[in-house]
Amino acid sequence: MIERDRGGRIFAHLLLILGVLIVAFPIYYTFIASTQTIQTILRPPLPLTPGGEFAENYGQALFGGVGRIGGVDVGTLLFNTSVMALGIALGKIAISLLSAFAIVFFRFPFRMFFFWMIFVTLMLPVEVRILPTYKVMVDLGLIDTYAGLILPLVASATATLLFRQFFMTIPPELVEAARIDGAGPMKFFRDILIPLSRTNIAALFVILFIYGWTQYLWPLLVTNDNRMNTIVIALKKMVSFADADTPWNLVMVTAILAIVPPVLVVVLMQRWFVRGLVESEK
Amino acid sequence: MAAIELSEVRKVYAGGVEAVKGVSLTIPDGAFCVLVGPSGCGKSTLLRMVAGLESISGGTVRIGGRVVNDLEPASRDIAMVFQNYALYPHMTVRQNLEYGLKNRRTPKEEIARRVEEAARILEIGQYLDRRPGQLSGGQRQRVAMGRAIVREPAAFLFDEPLSNLDAKLRVTMRAEIRRLQRRLKTTSLYVTHDQLEAMTLADQLVVLNAGRIEQAGSPMAIYEKPASLFVATFIGSPAMNLVPLDGPGASPLATLAGPGKAKQTLGIRPEHMRLLEGGAGVRADEIVLDLSVSGVEVVGAESYVTGRLANSGPEIAVRVPGYSHLEPGASVKAAAPLGAFHRFDAESGRRLELA
Numbered sequence A: 001m002i003e004r005d006r007g008g009r010i011f012a013h014l015l016l017i018l019g020v021l022i023v024a025f026p027i028y029y030t031f032i033a034s035t036q037t038i039q040t041i042l043r044p045p046l047p048l049t050p051g052g053e054f055a056e057n058y059g060q061a062l063f064g065g066v067g068r069i070g071g072v073d074v075g076t077l078l079f080n081t082s083v084m085a086l087g088i089a090l091g092k093i094a095i096s097l098l099s100a101f102a103i104v105f106f107r108f109p110f111r112m113f114f115f116w117m118i119f120v121t122l123m124l125p126v127e128v129r130i131l132p133t134y135k136v137m138v139d140l141g142l143i144d145t146y147a148g149l150i151l152p153l154v155a156s157a158t159a160t161l162l163f164r165q166f167f168m169t170i171p172p173e174l175v176e177a178a179r180i181d182g183a184g185p186m187k188f189f190r191d192i193l194i195p196l197s198r199t200n201i202a203a204l205f206v207i208l209f210i211y212g213w214t215q216y217l218w219p220l221l222v223t224n225d226n227r228m229n230t231i232v233i234a235l236k237k238m239v240s241f242a243d244a245d246t247p248w249n250l251v252m253v254t255a256i257l258a259i260v261p262p263v264l265v266v267v268l269m270q271r272w273f274v275r276g277l278v279e280s281e282k
Numbered sequence B: 001m002a003a004i005e006l007s008e009v010r011k012v013y014a015g016g017v018e019a020v021k022g023v024s025l026t027i028p029d030g031a032f033c034v035l036v037g038p039s040g041c042g043k044s045t046l047l048r049m050v051a052g053l054e055s056i057s058g059g060t061v062r063i064g065g066r067v068v069n070d071l072e073p074a075s076r077d078i079a080m081v082f083q084n085y086a087l088y089p090h091m092t093v094r095q096n097l098e099y100g101l102k103n104r105r106t107p108k109e110e111i112a113r114r115v116e117e118a119a120r121i122l123e124i125g126q127y128l129d130r131r132p133g134q135l136s137g138g139q140r141q142r143v144a145m146g147r148a149i150v151r152e153p154a155a156f157l158f159d160e161p162l163s164n165l166d167a168k169l170r171v172t173m174r175a176e177i178r179r180l181q182r183r184l185k186t187t188s189l190y191v192t193h194d195q196l197e198a199m200t201l202a203d204q205l206v207v208l209n210a211g212r213i214e215q216a217g218s219p220m221a222i223y224e225k226p227a228s229l230f231v232a233t234f235i236g237s238p239a240m241n242l243v244p245l246d247g248p249g250a251s252p253l254a255t256l257a258g259p260g261k262a263k264q265t266l267g268i269r270p271e272h273m274r275l276l277e278g279g280a281g282v283r284a285d286e287i288v289l290d291l292s293v294s295g296v297e298v299v300g301a302e303s304y305v306t307g308r309l310a311n312s313g314p315e316i317a318v319r320v321p322g323y324s325h326l327e328p329g330a331s332v333k334a335a336a337p338l339g340a341f342h343r344f345d346a347e348s349g350r351r352l353e354l355a
């Protein structure tokens, strides 16, 4: 860090603090709203300090159910969303590790063709291929199932390319040493490749978990049953055109609860995350 | 314990490069064989075919009498030490040593015994719980050797294992590898481009050039009787002096021409010549050459004076004991005994013996 004059440092800090306030204030305000009665919320201005309805609102949302989304409780929504986000993150990691492994360490016919096929899918995100994908899911009877939520989002060209890049930095002698040590391909994969990739895996897990958690379009299409909704979809459904129809206090609770798991993942895995992005351990 | 036998081994790479062009060689049980040659001559390719890391395009490789052409590296009963060590970075030293043994389901007590013994021999006991990243280059090299030793293989294969070490450590490790191999008596095939390393390590020295064996034999036999111009200039430092007999300045040497009409090149090692300074006399069996000094290289205990033969002839290096005060441009006379000259066919490069 460059040492600068005191005034400059104070100015820089003020600017940063201002930035933090601008980012944090809406979240704080959402939290305030989640502790008020609906009447207080509907009668602006909203106070800047927490109200007394914390236990009442959170209890009702988590265990009582919310009327506008078919009486489903937020606990179920959190569970659904966690299953989906974890499924997508872990599934993507597993598949891209294996496909990168195949592409980098094996010589098979049409290897480069498959590599370019994977590469091309970068240009085909869910939004582009949504109709055929939906049709396939209907035919397979996967509407309103966890598999239906997860599978179409599991293939990942980005993660495959990332692992490929990393695998290519592994010295070929390491592969040869393992061969001489009697490790077959899958043993090499499990005992050497995966442990070496662990920081990359952790960083990718964080990114992909958040990607999965915030999915909107696909879960909206593939779930009809309110009990299969993800929290993001439910949040949308809770809000009506008419203010009076919308349980704003519960919406705020749901919004806060929707933020918590991704924040937890980031905070808990921060150390790994940063290491995975910064260092390429060999 | 096993001999390694190569017969007519060839390697053609997918791109059409013929890296090894028919090599036949027998390394007796327990011998230390060093393959030496310039970069790109196919040393690594040959070693990797013995290891099973590269497919064999032609010929057979036998280890301990068994043809291993189609065996996986792990089934060939060999261990290899790589130039960049190739230790598993996420495993401790102990785990690195154990990994190969675990994969072949060696009993636990046996693994512990072998790791213990290797650690004792190589003095790496205190690093067993560290990762390779926490070790110095020399320590890593020991661990890499430890990984080879614990396997108790029929043969050790080394691919330039000392090239990543600094000069001083290289000398120490060289001696250590030699000692270790004498002690374990495991047949070894060692690849290097460094002729000094090759000379000091080998029981059996094999000089490779462009995918073919130029000469094989004991280091001193090769040094004293190089079979070709290539070997003559490759083995020995500074290199042997060469004088084409039909070139400028060669007239005093004309009497040395062997029988036959072929064009010939004479060779003489710098240490077999002496400068005639301060009125030193010439013996009857010596030939005198006139040199104009072009440079002096002081090594410490000795110096090498280089000079052009008869102003326009080839450069000749002469070893001089101690410190030489000669200046470039000076004229000197150098004497060399007749018997110290080597004779080569200038076209084929082969050695010519006097009848």
Ligand SMILES: Nc1ncnc2c1ncn2[C@@H]1O[C@H](COP(=O)(O)OP(=O)(O)O)[C@@H](O)[C@H]1O
Pocket (backbone or CB within 6 Å): B013, B014, B015, B017, B018, B019, B037, B038, B039, B040, B041, B042, B043, B044, B045, B046
């Ligand atoms: N995988 C490969 N594919 C094609 N050519 C190769 C390959 N490996 C080595 N070669 C070629 O084979 C020759 C011998 O290489 P190598 O055995 O590595 O030489 P050295 O170890 O003596 O330096 C070189 O000309 C090199 O370019």
Ligand SMILES: [Mg+2]
Pocket (backbone or CB within 6 Å): B043, B044, B045
């Ligand atoms: Mg090499």
